[in-house]
Amino acid sequence: MEPMLKVSGVHTFYGAIEALKGIDLEIASGEIVSLIGANGAGKSTLLMTLCGSPRARQGRVVFEGEDITELPTHEIVRRGIAQSPEGRRIFPRMSVLENLQMGSIVAKPGSFETELERVLTLFPRLKERIHQRAGTMSGGEQQMLAIGRALMSQPRLLLLDEPSLGLAPLIVKQIFQVIQAINREQKMTVFMVEQNAFHALKLAHRGYVMVNGRITMTGSGAALLADPEVRAAYLEGGH
Amino acid sequence: MTMPSHTAPTPAPAAVPARPAVDWPGSLKDAATAAFVALLLTVPLVGLRTVDRPTGLSIEARPDEVIASIVLVFLGRLGLGLIRQGLALPVLVLALAAAAVGLALPMPTQVLRLVLVAGGGIIALRAAITLTTGRSKLSQAERDRRMDRVAAKVQHATKYIAPVAIAFAVALPLTPLADRQLLDIGILLLTYIMLGWGLNIVVGLAGLLDLGYVAFYAVGAYSYALLAHYFGLSFWVCLPLAGVLAACSGVLLGFPVLRLRGDYFAIVTLGFGEIIRIILVNWYQFTGGPNGISGIPRPSFFGIADFTRTPPEGMAAFHELFGLEFSPLHRIVFMYYLILALALVVNVFTLRVRKLPLGRAWEALREDEIASASLGINRTNMKLAAFAIAAMFGGFAGSFFATRQGFISPESFTFIESAIILAIVVLGGMGSQIGVVVATLLVIGLPEAFRELADYRMLAFGMGMVVIMLWRPRGLLAHRDPTILLHGGKTPRVNAGAAR
Numbered sequence: 250m251e252p253m254l255k256v257s258g259v260h261t262f263y264g265a266i267e268a269l270k271g272i273d274l275e276i277a278s279g280e281i282v283s284l285i286g287a288n289g290a291g292k293s294t295l296l297m298t299l300c301g302s303p304r305a306r307q308g309r310v311v312f313e314g315e316d317i318t319e320l321p322t323h324e325i326v327r328r329g330i331a332q333s334p335e336g337r338r339i340f341p342r343m344s345v346l347e348n349l350q351m352g353s354i355v356a357k358p359g360s361f362e363t364e365l366e367r368v369l370t371l372f373p374r375l376k377e378r379i380h381q382r383a384g385t386m387s388g389g390e391q392q393m394l395a396i397g398r399a400l401m402s403q404p405r406l407l408l409l410d411e412p413s414l415g416l417a418p419l420i421v422k423q424i425f426q427v428i429q430a431i432n433r434e435q436k437m438t439v440f441m442v443e444q445n446a447f448h449a450l451k452l453a454h455r456g457y458v459m460v461n462g463r464i465t466m467t468g469s470g471a472a473l474l475a476d477p478e479v480r481a482a483y484l485e486g487g488h
Numbered sequence: 489m490t491m492p493s494h495t496a497p498t499p500a501p502a503a504v505p506a507r508p509a510v511d512w513p514g515s516l517k518d519a520a521t522a523a524f525v526a527l528l529l530t531v532p533l534v535g536l537r538t539v540d541r542p543t544g545l546s547i548e549a550r551p552d553e554v555i556a557s558i559v560l561v562f563l564g565r566l567g568l569g570l571i572r573q574g575l576a577l578p579v580l581v582l583a584l585a586a587a588a589v590g591l592a593l594p595m596p597t598q599v600l601r602l603v604l605v606a607g608g609g610i611i612a613l614r615a616a617i618t619l620t621t622g623r624s625k626l627s628q629a630e631r632d633r634r635m636d637r638v639a640a641k642v643q644h645a646t647k648y649i650a651p652v653a654i655a656f657a658v659a660l661p662l663t664p665l666a667d668r669q670l671l672d673i674g675i676l677l678l679t680y681i682m683l684g685w686g687l688n689i690v691v692g693l694a695g696l697l698d699l700g701y702v703a704f705y706a707v708g709a710y711s712y713a714l715l716a717h718y719f720g721l722s723f724w725v726c727l728p729l730a731g732v733l734a735a736c737s738g739v740l741l742g743f744p745v746l747r748l749r750g751d752y753f754a755i756v757t758l759g760f761g762e763i764i765r766i767i768l769v770n771w772y773q774f775t776g777g778p779n780g781i782s783g784i785p786r787p788s789f790f791g792i793a794d795f796t797r798t799p800p801e802g803m804a805a806f807h808e809l810f811g812l813e814f815s816p817l818h819r820i821v822f823m824y825y826l827i828l829a830l831a832l833v834v835n836v837f838t839l840r841v842r843k844l845p846l847g848r849a850w851e852a853l854r855e856d857e858i859a860s861a862s863l864g865i866n867r868t869n870m871k872l873a874a875f876a877i878a879a880m881f882g883g884f885a886g887s888f889f890a891t892r893q894g895f896i897s898p899e900s901f902t903f904i905e906s907a908i909i910l911a912i913v914v915l916g917g918m919g920s921q922i923g924v925v926v927a928t929l930l931v932i933g934l935p936e937a938f939r940e941l942a943d944y945r946m947l948a949f950g951m952g953m954v955v956i957m958l959w960r961p962r963g964l965l966a967h968r969d970p971t972i973l974l975h976g977g978k979t980p981r982v983n984a985g986a987a988r
Contacts, residue, residue, distance in 0.1 A: 300862060326864035338859035340852055344970035351852045354845065355864035380970060402864060 251314065253278040253438055254299070254406060259308035261291075261298045268294040270462040271308070276406070281432050281439045283449035283470065285483055286459035292442040293335050295459070296410050299440075300332055301325050312406070327355045331404035335411055335442075337395040341384025345375055348383050348394055352401030360403060368397040371427050389420035396424070400431070407431070409441040413448065421445065425452055446483035450474045458483075510573050519566035526561035530554045556600065560607045567611040571618050580615035583608040609951065617958055639917065639967035646922045653925070657828055661821040671820045673936050675827055675892060679885055680932045682831035684912040684924035686881035689838060691910065692919035693847060694874035695854025697754040700761025701909055703741075704879040706901035707734045708886025710768060713781040713896055723787035723891050727884060734883025735876040737764075742875040746868055749857070761906055768898040780897025786819060787826065787891050795819035823892055830888060834881045835921055843971050850874055908932075915956050917963025926964055 252275040261269040268291045276282050286292050298305050301322045310318045317325050326332075331352075340348050349368060353361045369376040372393040378386055383394055392412055399407060412428065413421040425448050431437045443449035450456050453470035458479060466473065473479050535554040538545050567579050590604025660666055660674060683705065690698045711730035715721045721729075745756045768775050775781070788794050793806040797814050806822075807814040841847035849870045852860040861867055890896050912931050916923025930952065956964065 302858075302861065321866070322861040323864045323866045326862060332862045334859060334862050338856050338862075340855035340859065342855060342968060343851065344972075346972055347848070347970050350972055351848060351860075351863055354849070380973065398863070 252276055253313060254440070255309075255311045256295075256299070257309050257311075259295070259298060259305045259310065261294055261303055261305050263294075263303065268462055269298060269305070272462075272464055274457060274464060276438060276440050278405075278438055279432075279436050280454045281428070281441065281452055281470075283453035283456045284440070284442045284459055285444070285446040285449055285456060285473075285479075287483075288444070290459045291462040292459055293410055294462075296332065296335075296408050296440075296442050299325075299408060300330065323355075326402065329403075329405040330408060331399035331402045331406070332408040333392075333395040333399040333410060333412065336414070337388075337391045339383045339391050339394050339398065341382065343383055344380050345383055345386070345394055346379050348398050349375075349401050352398035354402070356401060356403045361401075364401050364403060368400050371400075371430065372397050389416050389424070392416060392420075392424060393427075396427070400437075404437070406438045406440065409439065411442055411444060413443060413445045421448060428452065446479070447474070450479075510570065510575060515566055515569040515573070518569055519562050522565035523558050523562035526558050527554070530557045556603045560603050564607055564611055568614060571611075571615050576615045576618045580612050580619065583612035583615060587612060613951065613955065635962070636967050639920070639923075639965045640969075642922065642965050643920070643967050643969060649922070654832070658825075661824055666817075666821070668817065668820060671817070671824050673933070675820075675824050676936065677928055677932055678824070678827040678831050679889060679892075680909065680912060680928045681925055682827065682834055682885045683882065683909045684916065684928055685831065685834040685838060685921065686878050686885065687909050687913050688919065688921070688924055689841075689850075689878040689881070690874050691913050693838070693842070693854065694850040694871060696871060696874065697750070697757075697910075698875075698878075699754050699758035699903075699906055699910065700741075700764075701757075701878070701882055702901045702903070702906040703761040703764040704734045704738060704882030705886040705889065705905070706764050706768065706898075707737045707879075708883030709890040709896050709900070710775060710781075710886075711883065712887035712890045713784045714775070716785050717781060722791060723785065723887070724791050727887055730887035731880040731883045734886065735880040738875040738877075738879025739872055742872045746871045746875075758903070758906075761901075761903060765898050765901050768901070776897075778898060780895060780899070782895040784890050784894050784896065786894065787823070789822065795822065823888075827885075827888055827892075830884055837877075837881075838921060846870070846873060848971065911953065915953070915963055917965040917967070919968055920963065920965045923963055923965035 254274075254276040256272055256274040259269055259272040260267060272295055274284075274295075284292050284295065294303070297303065299310055301317070301320055301324075305318055308318070309316060312325075312328055312330060315328065317328060320328075340351065343351070349365060350361070353364060356364060369379075374390055375393055375397055378390060383391065386394070392414075396407075396409065396412065399409075409428065412424050416424065428439060428441070429452055432439055441449060441453070450470040450473050456468065456470050456473045457464050458466040458473065466476070466479065468476070474484075531554060534557055535550055537548050537550055539548045567583060570576075570579050585608070586604045587608030590601050590608060657674075657678075661671060683701070687698065687701045690696050690701070708730040711733045712723065712726040715726045715729060716723070741757070741760050745753060745760070748756055769778050771777070786795065788803065789806050789809075793804040793809045794800065795806050795816075795818055797805065797807075799805045805814075806812075806818055812818070838847075842851070849860065849865045852863070852865060853867060853870055857867060860870075889900070893900075908931060912924055912927045915931065916925070916927035934952070
């Protein structure tokens with residue numbers, strides 16, 4: 250079957266620095282795929298390259314059969330890819346509801362109410378805080394909002410950049426449970442970048458390991474979890 | 489709500505335990521050092537002045553000024569030192585006394601008066617700030633929140649204030665109070681309110697710091713003046729044209745500039761404002777250069793009637809049409825209503841657009857550009873739209889300005905105008921509509937009202953700005969309400985942010 254997202258030979262540069270050195274990667278519809286790696290390996294860069302900012306200097310990104318490498322960010326989002334960016338990047342001075350509303354800009358008209366209902370069911374905390382200014386919420390709540398906002402655009406592929414960053418273990422668990430629920434119940438394809446390798450691989454159908462801008466390993470989530478090299482580099486001591 | 493008790497300004501000094509003893513020798517020494525530095529600096533900078541004599545340039549010494557500056561620095565430094573050592577209250581009293589003496593009593597020289605008034609005023613201000621901030625045990629965040637709560641209250645009261653204010657503005661020319669001078673001030677204020685509201689779209693909503701807004705004002709003014717001059721078009725034809733031309737210039741500027749962010753963006757807009765002005769100065773054949781354009785036609789009554797006693801062929805006279813006694817005031821009143829209507833158009837537009845996808849996209853861009861793009865907002869188009877629309881309103885205001893003055897020259901469109909309009913927006917609290925009105929009354933109204941004080945009014949203006957920025961760094965009435973509520977539900981609590 251043709252994969253939903255196919256990345257082939259992607260090189261991305263920041264000025265003269267080559268951040269991605271030829272990435273090949275595939276995501277099939279309905280999968281959860283996790284990308285793990287150390288700080289500075291280029292994980293977030295890859296996620297952002299998928300969204301066209303920064304743009305890949307070489308290589309192709311093909312989404313559902315369409316080459317999206319050269320499209321501007323907002324056009325890529327309109328194709329059905331939503332991103333919950335690194336550092337959450339919610340709109341701090343807007344209310345929770347307004348943040349969610351901003352997420353539905355590219356959604357089908359008239360879908361706002363039903364999507365809102367769905368997001369608020371996934372994250373009951375957001376319902377409690379619906380009129381609160383988003384910037385005054387806790388980190389976990391902001392992360393929920395960032396994911397919820399991305400879901401509001403009715404994407405077919407959800408990109409999550411470090412959803413567990415800076416959160417308490419209990420909240421991390423909650424967030425990962427929701428990600429799993431979205432995948433199971435809505436058949437949402439999820440591509441997730443994580444430093445928390447244990448959780449990310451446990452959840453994922455498949456995983457990739459990135460080192461210094463290259464994919465060094467790939468396999469099913471369980472296989473990677475059991476791999477001695479992965480264990481030594483990303484799991485031992487951490488948990 | 490735990491309002492901090494801002495108790496009477498005089499808690500018994502004895503109640504403050506163990507105040508550290510005032511280090512008089514230290515303070516005096518410190519002040520003397522500062523005065524010495526001032527001496528070194530002021531002798532060449534202030535003390536000597538070149539004078540043009542018939543025999544050529546010669547140098548004149550100005551010992552008075554030097555002495556005055558040194559005394560000012562000495563006392564000021566001493567005052568600051570004492571404020572820091574807990575003597576804010578006595579310093580405040582002394583400084584106020586000095587300022588009052590300087591104002592009230594006859595002084596041998598003007599310089600001494602300035603020393604007393606300005607020095608006393610500034611030190612008093614500093615002492616007052618120390619007193620108020622030192623007293624309240626609140627952190628900066630808590631003060632911000634309190635400020636926001638006040639702003640929220642004002643914002644909610646706007647529902648009632650706005651109709652009253654508009655009714656007042658509408659009724660003003662009909663009252664016997666309305667003389668030429670009052671109406672002129674009213675027109676001036678409304679022009680700046682309109683410009684403030686227009687710039688608010690770019691700065692307050694879209695979050696783009698535009699330092700060259702006056703360029704669009706100039707484009708509007710010159711569009712009308714030149715179209716009337718070369719093609720004899722009337723004001724009512726030119727008003728929309730001026731808006732369109734200004735919007736086009738906004739888009740033209742926008743294309744290259746909008747990739748830039750923050751400071752870089754601001755600098756380029758600043759440059760653009762100057763470019764327009766310099767073109768106007770130098771394109772002598774077309775714009776009249778520094779001489780400007782005079783004899784710009786006055787507006788007619790919607791093309792039906794004219795405001796002169798003897799109207800030109802084919803035009804009725806306004807006073808005859810309505811069976812009134814001729815009065816030159818009619819035209820002024822008409823102008824007043826015209827600018828009032830134009831300003832209200834901008835206001836209504838802004839209030840409406842905030843609830844539309846366009847306005848929401850602007851606010852999202854202001855909050856976080858990267859997040860906005862990742863939600864599918866076309867950044868370039870949204871920013872261009874903000875620029876073009878604000879420029880269009882600037883253009884309307886500009887052509888109104890041209891027809892009101894009857895004469896325009898590049899002099900009217902200097903950077904200081906941009907700065908004043910921006911000051912109005914920032915002081916009022918970015919994005920706040922009522923804030924712009926309040927700030928205009930302060931920034932334009934007060935200097936107008938105190939015209940008799942001549943030179944000192946700019947001093948007072950500057951001090952006022954400093955005070956506002958110290959006390960309310962986010963502007964007088966910075967507060968935003970959500971534009972959407974769940975299922976049209978009840979109004980959210982005045983400040984949901986206070987919940988945490």
